[in-house]
Amino acid sequence: MAGAIGYLGPKGTFTKIAVDSMFNGEVKKSYKTIPECVDAIQDEEVEYAVLPLENTIEGTVNITLDYLIQAKEVKIVSEVIVPIRQHLMVHKDNVKSWKELDVVYSHAHAIAQCHTFLHDEFKNVEPQTMTSTGAAAEFVSKHPELNIGAIANHLAAEAYELAIVKKDIHDFSNNHTRFVVLHKKDIPLTSTRLEAKGNKTTLIITLPSDNPGTLHQVLAAFAWRKLNLSKIESRPMKTGLGNYYFLIDIEAKMDDILIPNAIAEMESLGCQVSVLGSYPYYLYNGNGVTLTV
Numbered sequence: 001m002a003g004a005i006g007y008l009g010p011k012g013t014f015t016k017i018a019v020d021s022m023f024n025g026e027v028k029k030s031y032k033t034i035p036e037c038v039d040a041i042q043d044e045e046v047e048y049a050v051l052p053l054e055n056t057i058e059g060t061v062n063i064t065l066d067y068l069i070q071a072k073e074v075k076i077v078s079e080v081i082v083p084i085r086q087h088l089m090v091h092k093d094n095v096k097s098w099k100e101l102d103v104v105y106s107h108a109h110a111i112a113q114c115h116t117f118l119h120d121e122f123k124n125v126e127p128q129t130m131t132s133t134g135a136a137a138e139f140v141s142k143h144p145e146l147n148i149g150a151i152a153n154h155l156a157a158e159a160y161e162l163a164i165v166k167k168d169i170h171d172f173s174n175n176h177t178r179f180v181v182l183h184k185k186d187i188p189l190t191s192t193r194l195e196a197k198g199n200k201t202t203l204i205i206t207l208p209s210d211n212p213g214t215l216h217q218v219l220a221a222f223a224w225r226k227l228n229l230s231k232i233e234s235r236p237m238k239t240g241l242g243n244y245y246f247l248i249d250i251e252a253k254m255d256d257i258l259i260p261n262a263i264a265e266m267e268s269l270g271c272q273v274s275v276l277g278s279y280p281y282y283l284y285n286g287n288g289v290t291l292t293v
């Protein structure tokens with residue numbers, strides 16, 4: 001059994017579902033924000049941390065990516081993809097007035113996943129962001145005097161005794177979020193319970209500023225080795241306009257030849273390359289795992 005597992009809480013978040021799908025029986029420690037989870041793993045308050053990285057509808061969770069780029073000695077050791085179902089919920093005292101809500105609270109990514117629903121059905125309602133869907137549900141449970149709602153999952157509704165008034169309000173039915181498991185040691189974490197989908201290696205690449213065409217050559221280093229890329233994302237380095245990190249996911253395990261040679265080729269072009277992790281990834285299909293709030 002591993003040490004404690006840190007995650008974005010409080011009770012009833014989607015991140016907690018990801019934690020329960022990967023870990024069984026370990027102590028689970030919730031944190032209010034993503035940066036607090038990254039600090040907890042860096043300071044060795046927890047042995048693993050689980051954070052959302054990318055959603056089908058809304059794309060990358062930028063704050064996770066930015067903290068992963070900056071974090072020292074933190075590696076991605078596993079990944080789990082979780083189906084995301086968003087529901088609208090209110091305090092049980094306010095069920096009759098749910099169509100006249102004043103404010104809807106949720107995590108920014110959850111609000112974005114329900115953008116069309118909110119636009120069509122709650123045009124005059126103000127969406128307000130919170131640190132997580134669980135925090136939004138908790139807030140609604142503490143304020144029966146306000147006609148407010150939360151967007152969150154069914155476990156949050158149970159945990160905070162809220163009534164779900166509209167199910168599955170996410171705008172596209174194929175809604176999934178990728179969660180990464182972080183650890184201080186570069187040791188892949190395997191699961192015997194989940195459906196294995198393959199392996200990935202994640203690189204962070206900075207290009208030299210004075211060498212036109214380097215991005216093309218970087219992509220060529222993968223292409224001619226037939227290394228399949230499943231994600232390319234750029235994030236500002238925050239040092240000046242036009243300065244970017246590139247985060248690249250290769251659909252393969254770290255090996256002795258292909259990936260190291262691709263890295264050496266990129267370094268010879270003047271790029272800085274670091275390996276954020278080489279890890280298995282899994283799909284949690286909603287079955288076979290005990291979920292707790």
Ligand SMILES: O=C(O)C(=O)C[C@]1(C(=O)O)C=C[C@@H](O)C=C1
Pocket residue numbers: 008012013014015016052055061084107109110131132133134177
């Ligand atoms: O707020 C939560 O419940 C979270 O776990 C965060 C989060 C995210 O950051 O994307 C996780 C999954 C969903 O996509 C919506 C919110």
